[in-house]
Amino acid sequence: MSSIEEVIKRCEELAFDERQLNEEIDALLDYERHFESCMQRIHKRMPKVHDLLSDSNQLAERVNFTSALSYSVSYKVRKLDLAKSRVTQCLQRIGDILDLKYCFDGIYKALSNEDYEQGAAHIHRFLSMDESVLRKSAEDETNNGEADNKNEVMSASAIDEAFAKLHEAQDKLQSIVIKKFDEAVRDDDVASVERFFKIFPLLNQREEGLRKFSNYLSAKIGDQALMKAVTSATQINKLTALYESVAKIIDIHQPLVETYYGHGNLIIVIEVLQKECDRRAKKIIEDFKNSKNFSQIISSVMKSMKAASSSSTKIDSREIDLLLSEVILVNCRTEKYFKFISQRARNDIEIAYNEESDQKQEKLNRIKLLLRNCELSHVIQELSGTYVLLEEYFLKESCIKAVELDDIDSSGSLTSSMLDDIFFIANKCIKRAISGGNADVLCAIINNSISIIESSFCDTANERLRYGYPSTGVAALDLSQAYNALQTGRYLQSYSDIEKTKLLFLVVLNNLDTACDLIKSIRKNVSEEAKKVLDDGNQKQQTEKFESCISDFSSLIYKFQSLIASGLNQLYSSALKPRIKSWIDSFLAATHTLNEEEILRYEVTDGLRPFTQSFIMNIDTTLKSLKQSLTSNNYTNLVNIFTTDLANRLETAISKCQFNKIGGFQFDRELRAIITYLTSLTTWSVRDKFVRLKDISIILNLESLNEISEYFNFSHTFPNDASSRLSPNDVRQFLKLRVEFTSDEIRKVTI
Amino acid sequence: MEDYAYLFKIVFIGNAGVGKTCLVRRLTQRTFSSGQAATIGVDFMIKTLFVNGLKVKLQIWDTAGQERFRSITQSYYRSAHCLILVYDISSQPSFDSLPHWCRDIDLYTGTGISSGSNRNVFKVLVGNKCDKEREVPEYIAANFADNHNFDLFMETSALESENVERLFHEIAENLVLRSESEKSNTVTRAQNYDVNVKATDKNRIIKQCANCQSL
Numbered sequence: 001m002s003s004i005e006e007v008i009k010r011c012e013e014l015a016f017d018e019r020q021l022n023e024e025i026d027a028l029l030d031y032e033r034h035f036e037s038c039m040q041r042i043h044k045r046m047p048k049v050h051d052l053l054s055d056s057n058q059l060a061e062r063v064n065f066t067s068a069l070s071y072s073v074s075y076k077v078r079k080l081d082l083a084k085s086r087v088t089q090c091l092q093r094i095g096d097i098l099d100l101k102y103c104f105d106g107i108y109k110a111l112s113n114e115d116y117e118q119g120a121a122h123i124h125r126f127l128s129m130d131e132s133v134l135r136k137s138a139e140d141e142t143n144n145g146e147a148d149n150k151n152e153v154m155s156a157s158a159i160d161e162a163f164a165k166l167h168e169a170q171d172k173l174q175s176i177v178i179k180k181f182d183e184a185v186r187d188d189d190v191a192s193v194e195r196f197f198k199i200f201p202l203l204n205q206r207e208e209g210l211r212k213f214s215n216y217l218s219a220k221i222g223d224q225a226l227m228k229a230v231t232s233a234t235q236i237n238k239l240t241a242l243y244e245s246v247a248k249i250i251d252i253h254q255p256l257v258e259t260y261y262g263h264g265n266l267i268i269v270i271e272v273l274q275k276e277c278d279r280r281a282k283k284i285i286e287d288f289k290n291s292k293n294f295s296q297i298i299s300s301v302m303k304s305m306k307a308a309s310s311s312s313t314k315i316d317s318r319e320i321d322l323l324l325s326e327v328i329l330v331n332c333r334t335e336k337y338f339k340f341i342s343q344r345a346r347n348d349i350e351i352a353y354n355e356e357s358d359q360k361q362e363k364l365n366r367i368k369l370l371l372r373n374c375e376l377s378h379v380i381q382e383l384s385g386t387y388v389l390l391e392e393y394f395l396k397e398s399c400i401k402a403v404e405l406d407d408i409d410s411s412g413s414l415t416s417s418m419l420d421d422i423f424f425i426a427n428k429c430i431k432r433a434i435s436g437g438n439a440d441v442l443c444a445i446i447n448n449s450i451s452i453i454e455s456s457f458c459d460t461a462n463e464r465l466r467y468g469y470p471s472t473g474v475a476a477l478d479l480s481q482a483y484n485a486l487q488t489g490r491y492l493q494s495y496s497d498i499e500k501t502k503l504l505f506l507v508v509l510n511n512l513d514t515a516c517d518l519i520k521s522i523r524k525n526v527s528e529e530a531k532k533v534l535d536d537g538n539q540k541q542q543t544e545k546f547e548s549c550i551s552d553f554s555s556l557i558y559k560f561q562s563l564i565a566s567g568l569n570q571l572y573s574s575a576l577k578p579r580i581k582s583w584i585d586s587f588l589a590a591t592h593t594l595n596e597e598e599i600l601r602y603e604v605t606d607g608l609r610p611f612t613q614s615f616i617m618n619i620d621t622t623l624k625s626l627k628q629s630l631t632s633n634n635y636t637n638l639v640n641i642f643t644t645d646l647a648n649r650l651e652t653a654i655s656k657c658q659f660n661k662i663g664g665f666q667f668d669r670e671l672r673a674i675i676t677y678l679t680s681l682t683t684w685s686v687r688d689k690f691v692r693l694k695d696i697s698i699i700l701n702l703e704s705l706n707e708i709s710e711y712f713n714f715s716h717t718f719p720n721d722a723s724s725r726l727s728p729n730d731v732r733q734f735l736k737l738r739v740e741f742t743s744d745e746i747r748k749v750t751i
Numbered sequence: 752m753e754d755y756a757y758l759f760k761i762v763f764i765g766n767a768g769v770g771k772t773c774l775v776r777r778l779t780q781r782t783f784s785s786g787q788a789a790t791i792g793v794d795f796m797i798k799t800l801f802v803n804g805l806k807v808k809l810q811i812w813d814t815a816g817q818e819r820f821r822s823i824t825q826s827y828y829r830s831a832h833c834l835i836l837v838y839d840i841s842s843q844p845s846f847d848s849l850p851h852w853c854r855d856i857d858l859y860t861g862t863g864i865s866s867g868s869n870r871n872v873f874k875v876l877v878g879n880k881c882d883k884e885r886e887v888p889e890y891i892a893a894n895f896a897d898n899h900n901f902d903l904f905m906e907t908s909a910l911e912s913e914n915v916e917r918l919f920h921e922i923a924e925n926l927v928l929r930s931e932s933e934k935s936n937t938v939t940r941a942q943n944y945d946v947n948v949k950a951t952d953k954n955r956i957i958k959q960c961a962n963c964q965s966l
Contacts, residue, residue, distance in 0.1 A: 306858070372791060381791070381819050388822040440792030440823050447826035545795040548810060552830055 096129045100166070107169045116177060117195075120202035123170050127204055174203055178212075185216045198260045206261055207268070213257075214272030217249050221276050235288035236329055239281060243337040246277050250344055264352030267345050267366055274341070278375035285330065285379050292323055298386055301393045317397045320390055327387045328436045334380045335437040338371055387436070388444045391429055395448060398425045399456045406460070408503065414510040414631055422456050423518045430526055437533050439542035443549040446526070450552050454559065457515055461508045465567050469505045469574045470498045506629045509567045512560045513631045519560075523553040568634060572641045575626065579618050580646055584653045586611035592663035593739055599662055607669045616677050623681060639682050643689045646674075654696060660739050664700030671697050695726045699734045705741055705749050756805040759926045760812065762827050764852060765837035766845045767816030770879040773909035774837065775813045778919055783910055790815040792823055800923055807923045821855075828859035833873040833922055838892075840906060841883035846892065849876075853899050873926055874899075878906040881913065 103122040110119035177199050184192035193216060200209025221242070250270065257265055289295065300315060345367045353360035371377060402421035426449045433445035527550055534542055590609065605613050623642075627635050659667065671693060678686045698711050712731055726734070735746045763771040772790050776782055779796045794813040799806060812831070814824035828834065836852050839845040860872045876896040878887065889906060896904035903921060907914040 369788070372788065378819070385819045385822045388826065392822070392826075438792075440820075443793065444823040444826040447830065451826075451829045541795060545793065548795065555830075 099125055100129065100163075104165055107166065107173075111169065111173065111176075116173065116180070116199055119169070119173050120177070120199045123166070123173055124202040124204075126166050126170070170203065174205065177203065178208075181212055185212075185219070194256065197256070201260055206265070210257070210261060210265060210268045211272065213253075214269045217253060217269065218273050218276035220249060221245050221273065221280065235284050235291065236326060236333070239284045239288075239330060240333050242277065242280050242284065243333055246273055247337065247340050249273065250341070254344065254348070258348070262352070263348055264363060266348040267363060267370070270341060270345055270367075271370055274370060274374050274376070281334075281376045282379050285383065288326075288330065292326070294386070297323070298389065301390060305389075305393060305396075317394050317401070320394045320397075324387065324390055324394060324432060327383060327390070328432050331380060331384055331387065331436040331438060331441070334376065338377070342367060342371055384436075384438060384441050388441060388448070391433065391445055392448045392452075395425060395429050395452050398422075399452050403456055403460060408507055414507070414629060415514050416507045416511060418456070418460070419511045419514055419518070422453060423515070423522065426453055427522060427525075430522070431529070434526070434530050434533055439534050439546055442530060442534075443545055446546075446549045447552070450556055453515070453519070454556055457512060457560065458563065461512060461563050461567070464504055464508045465563070465570060467501065467505075469571045470501050503629065505567070505571065506626070509564055509571070509634050510629075510631045512564045512567070513633050516557045516560050519553050519557055523550055526550060564634065564637070568638050568641060571626075572638060572645070575622055576619070576638075576642050577645070579615065579622065580642075580649055583611060583615035584649050586615075587650075587653050588656060592657050592667065593660040594662045594666055596662065599666060602666070606673070608673055609666070609670065612670045612673070616674065620677070627681075636682055636684070639678070639686070643678055643686045647689045647693055651693060651696065654693075654700075655733065655737065657737060658739050659700045659737050661701070661703070664697065664702070664738070668697040668701045692726060695731075696734050699731060700738065702735075702738070705735070705745055708735075708749055754806065755799065755808040757927055757930065758808045758810060759832040759923070760810045760827075760830055761833045761835060761922065762812045762814060762824075762831040763835050763837060764814055764824065764828075764856075765816055765835075766839075766848055769816065769837045769839040769842070769845050770909050771816065771837050772813050774877070774879060774907065774915060774918075775811055777909040777912055777915045779811070781912075783912075785910075789817060792820055793827065798919065800920065802920075802923050802927045805927065807927060809919065809923060825855065825859050828856065828872075831860070831872055832926055833875060834860070835875045835877055835922075836901075837877045837879050838887070839880050839883075840878040840885050840887045840889075840892070841880050843886045846878075846887045846895075849895065849899075873903075873922065873929065874901045875903040875905070875918075875922060876901045877904075877918065879909060881906040882908040882911050 103126045107119055107122045110116070110122060177196050181193065181196040183189075184196060193213075197209055197213045200206065200212075250266075250273065253269070254266060257269060297315060297320070301320075346364065349360060349363045349367070353363075399422050402418045402425065405421075406416050406418040408416045429445055430442075430449055433442045436442070527547075530546055530550075531543070534546060590611065602609055608616070623639070626638065630638065654667075671690070675687065675690050675694075695712075699708075702708065708731070712726070712728075732746055732749075735741055735749070736743060763775060765771055767789060772787050772794065773783060775794070775796055776784070776787075779798050790813060792815055796811045796813065798809045798811060800809065801807065812827050814820065814827065834856055836849065836856070838849055856872075856874065876892065876899075878889070878892050892906075893904055895901075902925065905914055905918050905921075907918055909915060
């Protein structure tokens with residue numbers, strides 16, 4: 001306490017502490033009041049707490065007691081339940097024993113009365129009993145009370161006896177049924193066969209019954225097919241009769257099998273029947289092959305296919321045509337038969353198993369495998385293979401013949417006979433393949449047709465296009481062409497030969513163009529017809545395959561079009577290009593600085609200079625004759641090539657000339673005449689090819705440089721047609737061609 | 752929709768039971784089943800993959816090896832871009848019949864039927880089942896492939912999925928390379944191709960976005 005400040009500070013601290021303590025005391029005092037009221041309440045309730053304790057003790061006792069009681073009750077109930085179930089079991093067993101006794105009594109009566117259905121019903125009842133349990137309970141009974149024996153329904157020994165007898169009866173009945181069934185089969189007694197067939201499932205002999213019945217049915221196939229075979233001469237009819245009889249047998253007996261054996265068993269019958277069908281069908285098809293000399297035909301076809309041209313002993317394609325139709329008929333019938341079998345078996349399984357299960361999948365696979373691996377399908381696959389081979393040969397031979405016999409109709413047809421012939425053959429083959437109903441075969445035929453159409457047309461086209469389109473005079477034949485022609489012995493000597501070559505050239509182009517249309521229509525027709533045949537669910541992959549094969553037709557069209565394009569270019573180069581060239585030469589040689597007098601002179605010739613007039617006339621004759629002998633597509637494309645080239649060359653020529661106003665006017669007149677002429681040639685507009693030239697003619701025709709802004713306003717030009725219009729630079733270049741305008745003036749012009 | 756840059760047809764050929772179908776299954780479904788039933792006629796499957804960011808669709812034709820289907824399967828040779836000849840490295844006989852197959856290839860793809868089909872088919876030799884005990888040494892097969900102008904030789908195992916993806920990738924890459932050089936070489940065809948290429952180029956960006964979404 002050294003200084004007064006410290007003293008004061010200490011005093012303040014103490015005062016503060018004091019205040020705090022006071023507050024705390026106040027709080028505590030407040031709390032005491034609350035505490036007191038709590039205490040009072042507790043005191044009030046204290047007596048009740050004592051009651052609560054005794055009450056809860058009482059309750060616990062009650063609960064214990066009740067639980068013990070309920071436990072004992074439930075125990076009794078459980079016991080009762082057990083007893084009840086025992087009683088039911090007992091009742092059932094008594095029932096069984098009664099039935100057993102009944103069966104035991106009835107079976108021999110039924111057997112002696114030959115009432116096999118009744119007997120089988122007894123056996124069925126007996127087989128549904130639990131034999132070991134019955135025996136056991138009988139034993140227990142014997143051990144427990146020998147005294148009460150009198151009241152028993154059957155004694156243990158009696159039960160044993162009954163079982164023994166019933167087993168014996170079962171064996172007996174079984175052997176009788178089998179015997180009777182066999183007898184009935186032997187006697188061909190349909191009613192008895194069906195009667196005993198129905199008994200097998202009652203004796204737990206499903207497999208046996210189905211097997212025996214199927215064997216009986218497959219024997220029947222023979223009878224039916226044999227009966228029909230007498231009336232039908234050809235193997236195809238025999239085969240059809242066979243398929244029909246199998247299908248009929250399945251159709252008739254399916255309800256019987258389903259009713260007495262349940263769904264899902266048809267496949268067993270089908271498997272047995274198929275074996276018989278395989279055997280017979282194989283024989284018929286062998287006969288068919290033998291009667292048609294099949295193996296011989298195939299070996300010679302193979303030989304001639306491999307050794308490309310050496311035609312030793314070629315088989316007449318008409319003969320093959322007939323054979324093919326028969327083969328495809330065999331395929332078609334078989335395909336239909338398989339479809340029927342697979343559908344029946346599938347439906348049967350679908351009904352048997354509602355939801356997807358392994359068992360169902362296994363059965364479905366069994367059908368698939370049956371149809372895939374049965375001998376008949378192997379035989380048919382082999383036959384399909386040879387069909388494809390023979391069809392290919394037929395197609396190839398017929399097309400080669402069509403090309404050899406190719407002739408141009410004199411009645412003004414634009415195409416030659418091979419076009420129609422080849423497409424007729426291809427159509428025929430594809431249609432035949434469609435009728436077979438097998439996607440793989442159809443796809444193979446489509447593939448082959450495409451490759452044969454391609455080679456037939458491309459080979460002839462390539463050959464004829466190689467020599468080019470001859471120009472008018474023999475002299476114009478260029479040296480290398482002449483050399484080629486000489487080498488191949490085709491030197492063209494007379495005028496008519498040239499005309500003929502020309503015609504052939506044009507016909508090739510027309511053939512290709514028309515072929516494109518025909519291919520499109522074949523594609524459309526084939527896909528429509530094939531869809532009808534191939535489209536039946538489950539065959540998504542097959543249709544995809546087909547679509548992919550058929551899309552190759554499009555690449556064929558593309559190939560043809562590129563051939564046409566190169567042909568048309570050749571045609572243009574030799575028939576039209578020289579005329580453009582000579583006109584351009586005259587145009588370059590002519591003066592384009594003209595005076596009024598000269599212009600007036602041209603009025604006589606429709607305002608055209610003589611060389612232009614003769615150019616239009618010459619072009620007109622050439623194009624007119626070409627128009628007559630070209631398809632409209634080809635003609636249009638040719639004119640297109642012509643116009644494009646003309647416009648380009650003319651523009652180049654102009655830039656090498658000098659014009660005055662009147663010269664420009666004359667050029668404008670001539671350009672208009674040419675455009676009008678070309679527009680008259682085709683239905684579509686050729687004007688867009690001449691947009692630049694028209695602009696140029698405006699420049700060459702200008703009165704003064706000031707006019708330029710009236711015609712060319714580049715700020716408004718759309719960027720996308722810039723290529724077909726003149727650029728400002730172009731305009732200056734063309735202005736320079738005018739003798740009236742000095743380069744200084746041109747430079748000053750604002751464009 | 753035609754949403755791919757290239758479409759190639761690939762045809763599998765070879766003796767029965769050398770594992771053609773298993774190779775195709777391994778590629779397209781990533782599965783292997785040992786009890787594969789014999790193929791009937793021709794099976795058809797699609798596999799799309801990407802080569803340098805281009806979507807390439809492979810149309811795979813899986814043919815039956817058995818003799819009786821030969822005339823059907825041969826009709827596919829001509830339009831194929833690639834022929835894959837398969838043998839079984841654990842079976843000498845399957846290797847021994849390769850020359851026969853090569854003759855067929857020459858006959859049906861080359862000048863045999865049509866001089867119009869000038870396109871060279873991409874030939875691949877594949878020795879399958881290399882998980883099994885070997886009967887055909889690799890160098891002998893490689894020699895064979897060289898001598899018979901095969902463009903590619905590879906040994907694979909459909910069971911262990913060895914080299915299967917690689918095989919198809921190399922084929923796709925080669926085919927793309929080939930058709931791109933073809934495009935630049937052939938002047939006369941350039942115009943026609945051009946249209947196609949431009950169209951595909953334009954669509955390419957969109958296509959790829961669409962693919963991402965679908966992936």
